[in-house]
Amino acid sequence: MVTQFNQSRVPVPTLGRLATYLRVLMELERAHVETVSSAEMERQTGINAAQFRKDLSYFGEFGKPGVGYTVVDLQDRITRILKIDRRQPVILVGAGNLGSALVGYPGFLENQMELVAVFDNSAAKVGTVIHNLTIQDFRNVQELNQQLQARIAILAVPAAGVQRVADDLVQSGIKAILNFAPATLKVPEDIVVRNVSFMQELAVLSYHTSSRLLVADTMPPTARKL
Amino acid sequence: MVTQFNQSRVPVPTLGRLATYLRVLMELERAHVETVSSAEMERQTGINAAQFRKDLSYFGEFGKPGVGYTVVDLQDRITRILKIDRRQPVILVGAGNLGSALVGYPGFLENQMELVAVFDNSAAKVGTVIHNLTIQDFRNVQELNQQLQARIAILAVPAAGVQRVADDLVQSGIKAILNFAPATLKVPEDIVVRNVSFMQELAVLSYHTSSRLLVADTMPPTARKL
DNA sequence: TGCTGTGAATTAGTTCACAGCG
DNA sequence: CGCTGTGAACTAATTCACAGCA
Numbered sequence: 001m002v003t004q005f006n007q008s009r010v011p012v013p014t015l016g017r018l019a020t021y022l023r024v025l026m027e028l029e030r031a032h033v034e035t036v037s038s039a040e041m042e043r044q045t046g047i048n049a050a051q052f053r054k055d056l057s058y059f060g061e062f063g064k065p066g067v068g069y070t071v072v073d074l075q076d077r078i079t080r081i082l083k084i085d086r087r088q089p090v091i092l093v094g095a096g097n098l099g100s101a102l103v104g105y106p107g108f109l110e111n112q113m114e115l116v117a118v119f120d121n122s123a124a125k126v127g128t129v130i131h132n133l134t135i136q137d138f139r140n141v142q143e144l145n146q147q148l149q150a151r152i153a154i155l156a157v158p159a160a161g162v163q164r165v166a167d168d169l170v171q172s173g174i175k176a177i178l179n180f181a182p183a184t185l186k187v188p189e190d191i192v193v194r195n196v197s198f199m200q201e202l203a204v205l206s207y208h209t210s211s212r213l214l215v216a217d218t219m220p221p222t223a224r225k226l
Numbered sequence: 227m228v229t230q231f232n233q234s235r236v237p238v239p240t241l242g243r244l245a246t247y248l249r250v251l252m253e254l255e256r257a258h259v260e261t262v263s264s265a266e267m268e269r270q271t272g273i274n275a276a277q278f279r280k281d282l283s284y285f286g287e288f289g290k291p292g293v294g295y296t297v298v299d300l301q302d303r304i305t306r307i308l309k310i311d312r313r314q315p316v317i318l319v320g321a322g323n324l325g326s327a328l329v330g331y332p333g334f335l336e337n338q339m340e341l342v343a344v345f346d347n348s349a350a351k352v353g354t355v356i357h358n359l360t361i362q363d364f365r366n367v368q369e370l371n372q373q374l375q376a377r378i379a380i381l382a383v384p385a386a387g388v389q390r391v392a393d394d395l396v397q398s399g400i401k402a403i404l405n406f407a408p409a410t411l412k413v414p415e416d417i418v419v420r421n422v423s424f425m426q427e428l429a430v431l432s433y434h435t436s437s438r439l440l441v442a443d444t445m446p447p448t449a450r451k452l
Numbered sequence: 453t454g455c456t457g458t459g460a461a462t463t464a465g466t467t468c469a470c471a472g473c474g
Numbered sequence: 475c476g477c478t479g480t481g482a483a484c485t486a487a488t489t490c491a492c493a494g495c496a
Binding site for chain 3 (some may be wrong): 011012013014048050051054064065066067
């Protein structure tokens with residue numbers, strides 16, 4: 001589990017939304033928009049305006065009453081909050097289908113996430129190059145990360161070996177793990193894990209593929225809760 | 227945002243956890259374990275035992291007091307709840323890096339999600355084969371899905387074109403969308419969308435890579451109040 | 453006795469509604 | 475005015491705690 005001793009009182013969903021705000025702010029900047037109101041942000045993101053203001057309020061005061069928020073200033077503040085105001089080195093473990101696809105993901109650069117190394121344990125893969133990165137032997141992760149000082153790791157390895165990989169990563173100084181393997185990781189309490197589970201997402205969707213219509217159909221529109 | 231109509235009183239997170247329970251139950255079955263208690267499930271999943279029992283309670287009574295749950299029975303019940311007791315056809319749009327990687331994902335079959343077609347709009351890709359599936363021209367999605375009757379679609383296209391793709395999918399009978407593009411989709415209220423955002427995940431992790439003094443750090447001196 | 457199933461209590465997260473500033 | 479920032483009200487989700495069954 002995600003073991004969160006929420007020292008600060010910032011809700012976890014708030015952090016995710018900050019990334020969304022940032023994305024929209026970059027779009028606005030590109031369109032030469034200078035200021036934006038919470039109402040306009042709601043239009044762009046689908047996230048309630050009060051939610052937007054509340055999310056920001058955890059970190060200070062950002063806007064001008066009667067005017068709104070200065071696009072570039074707010075951008076700047078959010079990148080600092082999320083610690084992506086400077087390059088954040090990230091390592092990836094597992095150069096299979098998914099891992100290789102992730103290496104090419106352009107969003108990393110845009111958000112100052114710099115993929116600094118890719119590891120695998122297959123002899124056949126070690127030494128080959130994907131997207132300018134030579135695949136490293138995972139057995140060397142400890143010494144290599146001494147140099148690289150990455151604190152974030154992405155795990156795209158099969159479920160079977162993932163716990164051992166996670167243990168080694170913690171040993172090598174990793175503090176945060178994005179886990180794509182369908183497995184529950186056990187890590188020390190100061191390590192943060194986020195799981196991305198395609199199956200979980202698809203299960204939620206599958207559940208909704210017909211029951212929804214049935215339920216909605218039997219309900220008068222007025223009884224619908226928003 | 228994720229158009230949520232909690233018409234039924236089942237919390238959305240419950241559905242995701244059901245997929246996790248199912249995964250563990252399949253592991254237990256493979257290990258020839260016949261019954262399992264909520265406490266043992268907590269050990270395997272990291273999810274609180276009371277949570278497990280409460281999650282199941284939304285759908286009926288499954289266990290035997292003093293004994294626990296019959297592994298295969300519970301498996302069976304969960305697959306029916308999630309509507310993956312029979313093949314659920316799924317289509318994928320976007321045969322780029324990520325899309326192609328997803329086609330090879332072995333978890334689909336295990337969970338009765340059957341990828342029945344892959345679409346792209348690039349002439350270069352249409353007609354080529356990945357994992358036994360010929361890439362189809364997205365312009366034919368409507369007529370092809372008349373045959374296929376998929377209700378779930380996975381979107382792995384660039385953010386720029388994703389809204390138009392989503393519109394066409396809705397036209398062609400899709401009811402649930404798993405969106406990998408960093409964009410906010412506008413869809414009719416009876417369509418369910420789940421967004422998978424790597425950047426959002428990484429942002430949350432990045433935020434947590436150290437510092438307890440973050441709030442003070444990001445507040446301008448004037449805004450500081452303590 | 454050892455477990456489940458579930459109301460009650462608790463905690464987390466969202467939205468309202470409005471005072472107050474530019 | 476038109477907006478922000480935020481207590482207060484509300485809604486959602488989690489966890490407790492225990493009655494009751496096999």
